[in-house]
Amino acid sequence: MSANPKALKRGYIRPLDLKHGTVEMSHGGGGRAMAQLIDELFQPAFENPWLRQSNDQALLTRPEGRIVMATDSHVVSPLFFPGGDIGSLSVHGTINDVATSGAKPLWLSAGFILEEGFPLADLKRIVDSMASAAAKAGVPIVTGDTKVVERGKGDGVFINTTGVGVVPDGIEISGDRARPGDTILVSGYLGDHGVAIMSLRENLSFSTHIVSDSAALHELIAAMVEAAPDIHCLRDPTRGGLAATLNEIARQSGAGMAIREDDIPVREEVDAACELLGLDPLYVANEGKVVAICPSESAETLLAAMRAHPLGADAAIIGQVIEDSHGFVQMETSFGGRRNVDWISGEQLPRIC
Amino acid sequence: MKYVDEFRDGRVARDLAKSIAAEVQPERRYHLMEFCGGHTHAISRYGLRDLLPPEIRFIHGPGCPVCVLPIGRIDSAIELARDHGVILCSYGDTLRVPASERLSLLRAKAEGADIRMVYSSADALKIARENPSREVVFFAIGFETTTPPTAVALRQARAEGLKNFSVFANHVLTPSAIQNILESPEVRELGTVPLDGFIGPSHVSTIIGSRPYEFFAEEFQKPVVIAGFEPLDVLQSVLMLVRQLNEGRAEVENQFSRAVTRDGNLKAQAMVAEVFELRERFEWRGLGEVPYSALRIREAFREFDAEVRFDLPYRSVPDHKACECGTILRGLKQPQDCKVFGTVCTPDNPLGSCMVSAEGACAAYYTYGQFKGATVTAEAS
Numbered sequence: 001m002s003a004n005p006k007a008l009k010r011g012y013i014r015p016l017d018l019k020h021g022t023v024e025m026s027h028g029g030g031g032r033a034m035a036q037l038i039d040e041l042f043q044p045a046f047e048n049p050w051l052r053q054s055n056d057q058a059l060l061t062r063p064e065g066r067i068v069m070a071t072d073s074h075v076v077s078p079l080f081f082p083g084g085d086i087g088s089l090s091v092h093g094t095i096n097d098v099a100t101s102g103a104k105p106l107w108l109s110a111g112f113i114l115e116e117g118f119p120l121a122d123l124k125r126i127v128d129s130m131a132s133a134a135a136k137a138g139v140p141i142v143t144g145d146t147k148v149v150e151r152g153k154g155d156g157v158f159i160n161t162t163g164v165g166v167v168p169d170g171i172e173i174s175g176d177r178a179r180p181g182d183t184i185l186v187s188g189y190l191g192d193h194g195v196a197i198m199s200l201r202e203n204l205s206f207s208t209h210i211v212s213d214s215a216a217l218h219e220l221i222a223a224m225v226e227a228a229p230d231i232h233c234l235r236d237p238t239r240g241g242l243a244a245t246l247n248e249i250a251r252q253s254g255a256g257m258a259i260r261e262d263d264i265p266v267r268e269e270v271d272a273a274c275e276l277l278g279l280d281p282l283y284v285a286n287e288g289k290v291v292a293i294c295p296s297e298s299a300e301t302l303l304a305a306m307r308a309h310p311l312g313a314d315a316a317i318i319g320q321v322i323e324d325s326h327g328f329v330q331m332e333t334s335f336g337g338r339r340n341v342d343w344i345s346g347e348q349l350p351r352i353c
Numbered sequence: 354m355k356y357v358d359e360f361r362d363g364r365v366a367r368d369l370a371k372s373i374a375a376e377v378q379p380e381r382r383y384h385l386m387e388f389c390g391g392h393t394h395a396i397s398r399y400g401l402r403d404l405l406p407p408e409i410r411f412i413h414g415p416g417c418p419v420c421v422l423p424i425g426r427i428d429s430a431i432e433l434a435r436d437h438g439v440i441l442c443s444y445g446d447t448l449r450v451p452a453s454e455r456l457s458l459l460r461a462k463a464e465g466a467d468i469r470m471v472y473s474s475a476d477a478l479k480i481a482r483e484n485p486s487r488e489v490v491f492f493a494i495g496f497e498t499t500t501p502p503t504a505v506a507l508r509q510a511r512a513e514g515l516k517n518f519s520v521f522a523n524h525v526l527t528p529s530a531i532q533n534i535l536e537s538p539e540v541r542e543l544g545t546v547p548l549d550g551f552i553g554p555s556h557v558s559t560i561i562g563s564r565p566y567e568f569f570a571e572e573f574q575k576p577v578v579i580a581g582f583e584p585l586d587v588l589q590s591v592l593m594l595v596r597q598l599n600e601g602r603a604e605v606e607n608q609f610s611r612a613v614t615r616d617g618n619l620k621a622q623a624m625v626a627e628v629f630e631l632r633e634r635f636e637w638r639g640l641g642e643v644p645y646s647a648l649r650i651r652e653a654f655r656e657f658d659a660e661v662r663f664d665l666p667y668r669s670v671p672d673h674k675a676c677e678c679g680t681i682l683r684g685l686k687q688p689q690d691c692k693v694f695g696t697v698c699t700p701d702n703p704l705g706s707c708m709v710s711a712e713g714a715c716a717a718y719y720t721y722g723q724f725k726g727a728t729v730t731a732e733a734s
Contacts (some may be wrong), residue, residue, distance in 0.1 A: 067677060254688060267354055272354050272357075275357060278711075333398070333399050333400050334361060335361055335363050335366050335399040335400065335404075335584050336363040336367055336400075336403070337364055337399050337400015337401055337402070337403040338400045338403055339397060339398060339399070339400045339721040339722070340721045340722060342700075342720045342721070345699070345700035345720075
């Protein structure tokens with residue numbers, strides 16, 4: 001019998017190789033490897049009392065008021081992009097979905113689907129970025145889950161996050177409350193996120209200084225709701241861009257929208273990239289912008305409150321809600337004509353000539 | 354945006370629109386065909402109709418490469434990817450064009466065919482280099498503008514000895530299509546399709562020059578203005594056409610003098626001539642078989658011709674019965690005259706090809722012009 005005490009040390013597992021290691025099927029298998037991934041990677045990064053309990057669920061104290069809940073899955077490619085990564089994006093996206101009800105976001109959950117062979121170093125980078133985004137936003141990740149799929153059956157990492165928040169009394173914000181005469185505002189430059197992502201896509205690389213606008217909007221929204229508690233609608237124009245958001249609200253509210261191209265904030269660089277690719281900035285995704293619709297008498301107050309916050313410094317009034325039972329969104333072009341701003345169909349594909 | 358905003362200046366537009374309104378003769382109608390889908394798109398996107406007097410009527414021509422591609426050609430492309438197992442590289446617009454059996458390239462891709470969207474023929478070459486054990490076919494479509502890059506790719510493939518690369522060539526020619534429209538019975542029998550003048554595509558003419566239009570301006574007595582794609586270019590060319598018509602002239606004029614010359618790009622023309630030759634006939638959606646209206650790969654480059662390499666037969670497939678793409682492409686009908694426009698056929702679920710590309714007349718009407726139709730309906734009901 002060997003007398004080497006190390007050989008007798010029970011339950012010893014070599015620490016995760018966060019530099020060169022990769023995700024293995026066993027990391028989702030429910031055994032020691034999974035426990036190790038949680039203990040050495042997720043737990044220390046997300047560190048909070050709920051996770052420390054190491055239960056399969058988070059025990060939460062019921063808050064006062066109406067509760068909202070939102071979920072969002074993130075499959076962005078590439079995983080890292082100028083201005084963020086899939087980790088920070090998954091925190092911001094869900095916080096924004098909760099916050100656009102006027103709610104204060106309280107807790108997040110995180111579900112990871114990892115592909116076998118994915119570098120642990122990249123996973124750590126993503127987890128750290130999530131942790132830092134959550135800490136900065138003051139919204140803890142209180143429960144989570146990890147699954148691993150075989151190589152070739154995922155795309156590195158997919159992350160689902162769910163958020164819960166609470167809406168203060170007296171706030172009634174909903175996509176069906178836009179009324180003819182209301183004013184439409186946006187919180188800043190449109191299209192930054194989509195163009196930043198597209199600039200990195202395979203076979204489309206072009207150099208640009210544009211960075212994603214990915215940001216948690218709950219503090220900006222809290223300031224907006226405080227300044228103008230009668231806001232009717234709030235929504236973050238993510239996939240499908242401003243065009244999709246306005247069409248959604250128009251359909252829900254049974255009203256039309258009339259916007260002015262000249263008043264819509266779009267950076268020259270984004271405009272130029274879209275021009276080159278044959279895209280329309282109105283359809284390009286944003287991850288740190290909010291569209292607000294409010295009674296016209298509150299519009300100036302709301303605009304001032306938005307501009308007073310760093311995330312709303314470039315806010316602008318872009319148009320009005322109008323009477324139109326068809327729910328069309330129309331735009332006065334810079335050129336002086338009028339056109340429809342329809343839903344996007346499929347994905348925006350570049351034109352060929 | 355520098356070098357772009359200058360051509361989208363609303364004030365200049367209003368001045369131009371005023372001149373046009375002042376010069377049109379009230380008893381006269383000006384039926385102007387913008388041949389190219391890029392112009393159709395610009396007219397709709399910038400709301401140009403709102404600026405022009407009612408005497409000006411735009412007739413939308415067949416100049417959208419995706420729209421004129423017949424179903425049979427898409428079927429062949431799907432066959433290449435699905436049955437021959439090649440990596441099929443295609444421009445984005447083409448992916449959604451409906452083919453037979455409720456398929457499209459996009460649906461075939463979802464079913465497992467290896468179809469990849471590329472932005473240029475160079476991307477397809479790159480894919481071929483990176484996948485030496487796979488056959489890679491570039492699905493080449495388009496008018497004179499996309500032909501030179503395909504020619505470059507073929508020359509490069511031959512120079513590199515790239516054995517796994519080939520091209521499925523579907524390049525078509527603008528002047529032959531315009532001539533075909535002018536010779537069609539509907540146009541010749543006066544009154545069926547009034548057609549007074551043409552707005553010619555400037556990007557095509559940067560390659561072929563303005564000379565190829567001189568024949569039919571003269572022969573058919575129709576003025577042609579080669580126009581740029583910015584909204585001010587279009588307005589200015591409308592004014593130029595109105596003046597020609599008022600003065601009884603039928604000339605080829607060049608609005609896009611910033612890049613178009615009479616002879617065009619001789620180097621590109623030479624390269625195209627080295628690689629391609631005329632096809633005796635080619636089927637166009639809407640126009641049917643048009644003689645000498647498309648290109649095929651020359652003998653010297655035959656080993657890179659996918660039609661030869663994979664022995665692809667061409668099967669003509671009729672369009673959907675209710676689809677009016679054919680008559681719309683010939684200018685006989687407007688999109689809203691089609692029974693399925695906006696109902697069964699929408700950009701999300703296109704039945705006909707004019708609804709697929711952003712440059713198709715139906716898609717442009719649907720995407721940018723809906724509220725106008727709605728206002729009319731609302732007033733009528």
